[in-house]
Amino acid sequence: MQKITFRKLIGENYIYPELQGHFIEFLGSCIYDGIWVGEDSEIPNYHGIRKDLVDAFQKLHPPVIRWPGGCYADVYHWRNGIGPRENRPVTYNENFGTFETDPNQFGTHEMMEFCEMIGAKPWFNINMMTGSPAEMREWMEYCNRQESTTLTRERKVNGHEAPFQVEYWGIGNEVWDGGGKMTPQMYANEYRKFTSSCPSFGSGDQAFPPKCIASGPDGNKPKERVVWTKDFFKEMGKYRMPSLYGYDLHFYNWNLKQLQTEKKFDEKQWYDVINGCKELENVIHEQRCLIDAGLEALPKPEGPFRAAPRKCELIVGEWGNWHSSAFNARPALYQQCTMRDAVTTALTLDIFHRNTGDVRMACVAQSVNVLNSLFLTDGEHCILTPNYDVFDMYQVHQGAYTLGFEEKNKDPEVCIFASIKNDDIYVNLVNTSYSESKKIELKFKQCPEFVEAKTLYSKDPQNYNDAKHPNRVRCKEGKAPAREKDSFQIALPAASVSVYHFRKT
Ligand code: AHR
Known part of the structure; x- marks a missing residue:
């Protein structure tokens, strides 16, 4: 992972x-x-x-x-x-x-x-x-x-x-x-x-x-x-x-x-x-x-x-x-x-x-x-x-600031970016795999609280929106990730874009 x-x-x-x-x-x-x-x-x-x-x-x-x-x-x-x-x-x-x-x-x-x-x-x-x-x-x-x-x-x-x-x-x-x-x-x-x-x-x-x-x-x-x-x-x-x-x-x-x-x-x-x-x-x-x-x-x-x-x-x-x-x-x-x-x-x-x-x-x-x-x-x-x-x-x-992190067991199919604005931390997780879901762990030295997760994905990566189905592909609120001490376990669907929001405590 x-x-x-x-x-x-x-x-x-x-x-x-x-x-x-x-x-x-x-x-x-x-x-x-x-x-x-x-x-x-x-x-x-x-x-x-x-x-x-x-x-x-x-x-x-x-x-x-x-x-x-x-x-x-x-x-x-x-x-x-x-x-x-x-x-x-x-x-x-x-x-x-x-x-x-x-x-x-x-x-x-x-x-x-x-x-x-x-x-x-x-x-x-x-x-x-x-x-x-x-x-x-x-x-x-x-x-x-x-x-x-x-x-x-x-x-x-x-x-x-x-x-x-x-x-x-x-x-x-x-x-x-x-x-x-x-x-x-x-x-x-x-x-x-x-x-x-x-x-x-x-x-x-x-x-x-x-x-x-x-x-x-x-x-x-x-x-x-x-x-x-x-x-x-x-x-x-x-x-x-x-x-x-x-x-x-x-x-x-x-x-x-x-x-x-x-x-x-x-x-x-x-x-x-x-x-x-x-x-x-x-x-x-x-x-x-x-x-x-x-x-x-x-x-x-x-x-x-x-x-x-x-x-x-x-x-x-x-x-x-x-x-x-x-x-x-x-x-x-x-x-x-x-x-x-x-x-x-x-x-x-x-x-x-x-x-x-x-x-x-x-x-x-x-x-x-x-x-x-x-x-x-x-x-x-x-x-x-x-x-x-x-x-x-x-x-x-x-208007936020980039936030540095270290990666272990890097999966080339998962791309990560993070920023911080005042006490708010935002982590983008893009799973570029066509068909495989991924599990990743986010670990913090000073653990923040989870605020919300948003995920954009669709069962079929070929899906799109049109007049008949204007909301077929729409970003949805995700569940809170499982927390263990100072880390969060996150599951990313295949072909998806997620933003996880945390706040410094
Ligand atoms: O965006 C379409 C066209 O692509 C623009 O007019 C031109 O600048 C570019 O070649």
């Missing part, structure tokens, strides 16, 4: 809430028919935004949400999405086979209202490919400037007196492919040009400069991702360093070995997907080292204007399972989510939490109706996938 010993109940590293972030895009039915139904819809809504989705989303305390893409950001013109809705232009969306008209009803103000309702900070990705530094600068000004200018007066006329205070701005998306097919050298030049066009929004304590996030590599391409990061930083270091808050790596867990639906799989296909998601941990370590080495090699500051940044945050702006069937799906990139996706979602969040600091922010791709979703909408129904439950169970780690 695997034995876990907690010697000290003292937290180590702060777990940034932003590691549990989200991503939404004008793609498939993510926004139209997903988040946005319109004010006249029979589906209950808050000013056009689905009520059931907002109510469930805000329960997760989502820290940040990235928008409008993705690839779509590079063809999105923000001015199309402001002003009276009936006057907005209709454009066409070809993004990943969406092939729908885009009515531009969900624009900057609607996005900000959505963020306010669910309690998330926005991350806007600007249009680098078909846009310009001027267009980006005006969007930033429209959103964030305090002073009265023609643009900020327009914002007020459109219903928002106070600046939106959008903190994060992505400068380009996947620029090595859909975002412009650039080389690292080309991108470094473009990045410099765009970021030097950003307004600074004041100085001193009042300043609110945009936190600019550069487009990082495709995490699934080992050689290219190393070359990209090295060359990007090398090129950046040749001239005066621009502002660079973060570096956005994308990591999809591709399941493309053979055409298969996301719903039907055998034991081997289960493990292919489980093992694929674990690769992200090495990618994070590798990219962190490359970024740090890149910054270290930059010319040392000479004079007041040459200070090179000493830190650049690693961000995973898109992550999730991408099953081969998604390519042929209608709406585009629509996927069901089974227990297999819930387990990889849990493992991925564990990777972020364990490496908090090395990675600063991460957004699941995508939250609604696309790929690794938490929400699937079907007419009047808003289905919470098993991934929703994982985010719900794991929100206790936001």
Whole structure:
């Protein structure tokens, strides 16, 4: 039996809430028919935004949400999405086979209202490919400037007196492919040009400069991702360093070995997907080292204007399972989510939490109706996938501290993570075995009291939720584990995710 010993109940590293972030895009039915139904819809809504989705989303305390893409950001013109809705232009969306008209009803103000309702900070990705530094600068000004200018007066006329205070701005998306097919050298030049066009929004304590996030590599391409990061930083270091808050790596867990639906799989296909998601941990370590080495090699500051940044945050702006069937799906990139996706979602969040600091922010791709979703909408129904439950169970780690432990008789199929917040201890136990239940022992030097256990599992790992069976896979309260002196004996069902809560006495 695997034995876990907690010697000290003292937290180590702060777990940034932003590691549990989200991503939404004008793609498939993510926004139209997903988040946005319109004010006249029979589906209950808050000013056009689905009520059931907002109510469930805000329960997760989502820290940040990235928008409008993705690839779509590079063809999105923000001015199309402001002003009276009936006057907005209709454009066409070809993004990943969406092939729908885009009515531009969900624009900057609607996005900000959505963020306010669910309690998330926005991350806007600007249009680098078909846009310009001027267009980006005006969007930033429209959103964030305090002073009265023609643009900020327009914002007020459109219903928002106070600046939106959008903190994060992505400068380009996947620029090595859909975002412009650039080389690292080309991108470094473009990045410099765009970021030097950003307004600074004041100085001193009042300043609110945009936190600019550069487009990082495709995490699934080992050689290219190393070359990209090295060359990007090398090129950046040749001239005066621009502002660079973060570096956005994308990591999809591709399941493309053979055409298969996301719903039907055998034991081997289960493990292919489980093992694929674990690769992200090495990618994070590798990219962190490359970024740090890149910054270290930059010319040392000479004079007041040459200070090179000493830190650049690693961000995973898109992550999730991408099953081969998604390519042929209608709406585009629509996927069901089974227990297999819930387990990889849990493992991925564990990777972020364990490496908090090395990675600063991460957004699941995508939250609604696309790929690794938490929400699937079907007419009047808003289905919470098993991934929703994982985010719900794991929100206790936001703002907590990592908690160290020792493992004996390690079972490679059981993955463990623990955190502590004040007196509360949370232990995640993910049993990745397809068919075997597991027994584990948790031992404490100073034994806490058991508070509650939550477990997400389903008799069949292929189970999922849909309109007919919206709660087939749902997290349940578990029984108190058997206690013997200072240890607890826990039984984990096969293919399950559990969070055990204890409190220091
Ligand atoms: O999330 C779907 C797409 O995947 C995004 O638009 C793009 O950035 C990535 O390739």
